Each structure stands twice: as C-alpha cells, then as structure tokens.
Amino acid sequence: MAKKPNTNRTDRPASATDRQAKIQAAQKATSTGGANKITIAGVVVILAIIAVVGGVIWSQKSAEDAVGSGNTSPPAGATVAEGYRSFADVTLKPGAPTVTVFEDFQCPACRDLEAILGTTIADLAESGDIKLNYHVMNFLDDATGAKQSTPVANGAFCAADQGKWQEFHDAAFSGQYTEGTSVTQEQVAAFAKTAGVPDLSAWEACTSAGKYTAYINDSNESAGKLGVTGTPTIRINDQMYSGQTLAPLGTPEGFTKAVQDATK
C-alpha cells in the first residue's frame, strides 16, 4: 500500500515533477527559507535599545561604585569646588591672586610642571603673594585602567590630615611612578616616609581605607565642570591656562610675571 504512490510518482511525466518541485521550493522560500523582515527589525531595535540603555546604566553605576569607603566629607581645609588650600596659615598680601593648580598624581606633564615650577609656586604661597589651591583629579585611573591617581591622592590627603600635604605632594611628584602602572600600598607609603608623616600607622589606616576616594572623585567632577579637560591646568583668579596658553607660564619668570599681572 505504502509503496504504491511512490511508484506512481516516479512514473509521472517530467513536466509534472518539475512543477511539484517549483511549488515546494516556493513554499520553502516563503515559509521557512527566510526570516520575517519586520519581526527581525523589531527584535533588532529592541535589542539595540536594551544594549545602549543597559550599557549607559552599567557604566554610570561602575563609575559610582568606584567610590570606596562611606566617607564623603572632604579633608580638612579642602572643598569640592575649590580644592585643597596649601599654606593655609599664611597671611595673604593685599590683592594676592588665587592660584589653583589642577593636577593628577599620575600625570607626567604635571610632574614636569612641578619639577620646573613647584618651588616657585610654593615660595609665592609661603610669602603670601598667592592664595594656593591644589585641585586634585584622578581621571587617568579611568583612562589607563591603572590604580595610581586615586591611591596616591588618598595618600596625599591622609598626609594632609597630619599637616604634611605639601611635603607628600612634592615627594609624590618627584618620585612619580610610570603612567599606566598600578601602585602598591608600600609604594605610596614611601612618599609618606619621605614627607615625614609623623604617625605612619594612622596614615596607613586612612590610606588603605580609601578615606578620601569619594572626595577625589567629586573633585575630578567639579574640575570638569569648571572646564578643565586635562592636566596640568593652572587657574589664576578666573583665567585658565592649559596646553598652549600655559606655555608662557612654563618658566619661573613667566609664572611670576603672570602672578604679578593678576595682583590687584
């Protein structure tokens, strides 16, 4: 019984077999051979939206998660908006301009600037000729994927808690590690020792807890809002100097002149 139709089919004339094959091919093409374009388009659009929106939420969250300890208060003597004021006990001369140095402890160009101008800037602050703020940034950790800017900045603010900001800052820039490499707690502690931080175990506890990470992140953000797009940037009163505009200030004489010009 079952074999009979088969035998019949093979006996059919060639034209009939051809037509049958064409019909089958056509059915295959419309039903199973390809996916429905509109359905696929809908799926692709939905997946694309999920990918982009999900990616944005994940990115924003991972940026926020970088905030370590629960402490969100800035170090004593620092504000998110203006940074950390060094030589805060110095009496300012009348008309002394405010100089803000935007720096990332991982930035090689900042190390170069510190090597050339560091002493000049500190001397002008110590003599009351300028009000000196350091606005610390840490974007190079995000850019390079290394953990250097934030740990060193934490070390600096923990040293500031013990009155050794400027010493730690100077030691960290002169002994800066290669950009893009992560630093160990011991490597940061070497700066604290050079700076003469009196209570090293308290400093250690403060730094390893990442006490000022939240402040450092906020400080990076507030610098961006001020229009700082890279480091080093120097602001004298309301005038920003970076890249090309910073070049004329790149010598002790040039910097001193800019400060004198800004002194009222």
Place this chain on the structure above:
Amino acid sequence: MSTHELTQTPTSDTARRERLLGWIGLLARLVLGGVLIAAGALKVGHPVTSKMAVQAYQIFPYELAGWIGLALPFAEIVLGTLLVLGLFTRVSAALATGLMILFVLGIASAWARGLNIDCGCFGGGGQIGAGQTAYPQEIARDLALVACGALLIRHPRTALALDSRLV
C-alpha cells in the same frame, strides 16, 4: 546572491558588475563596522574618560555631554555589529554615516575654536599639547568612513550579508 549566480551567465556585464559591487560592499561593511566596533569596545569600561572626551568638545551642556559619552560606545558597537553581519545594511549604513558626519563636524569645530583636544575616537580624549593635535588626520579618516557608508547606502546589496536571508 545564489539565484543571481545561477541564472545570469558569467559573462554578463551587469552580473559581473553586481557581483563586484557586492564584494566591494562587503569590504566597506567590514571596514566601517569593524572600526565602529573597535572604537566602541576600546571605550567600554572607561566611563569617566568617555564622559570627559565628549565634554572636552564644549559643544553640548556639561551633563548632556556626559550622557552622550556614556551612550556612544554602545551605540557604536550595535551599529558596527549590524554592519559586519550585513543586517539592515542600508539603515545601519545611513545611521553610521550620520554619526561619522557629526564626528567630522565636532572635530572641525574643535579645530576652528582653537581647542587642543584628542578626538577621543578610540578612547582617551580630552586636552593634549598644542603640537599633539591631529585634526586633519582624524577628519580624513572619518571622511573615508563616510565614503564607505555612502557606498553602502547606494548599493546595500552586498556579499555574505544576513539581509539576503530576510524575506
């Protein structure tokens, strides 16, 4: 693709031209899509840098620029993947071309305003030294990608594309 090859005689000029365009189109898809995927992937995991890269152009309001910076890498990866797969080639190519034109305008605007920034096209970005800018090269590269996109908008039927499996 397969029906073309079977029904047309190999010596037919139009068939040969179509087939050549199909393979050139595949190349354009892989170049444009591959560059987009690479550009996106290099930025994923660097959210702060991505935000700062767009903010450095000083075109959009600060907060909005940050959100654009966060979204761009993923949009680039999605568009790049569609192009490499050859899925909805014409629409994907049109969107990618639009994006590239916006990039060219952004870079040109930064150049014209005397900013010293890296385009941040493949991660990084933000301010760089005055002698380190590469605006002409960046614009030339993006214009070459615009050309790839334009070719695909004109001839969206390309070799080895998922489009050919859609009904």
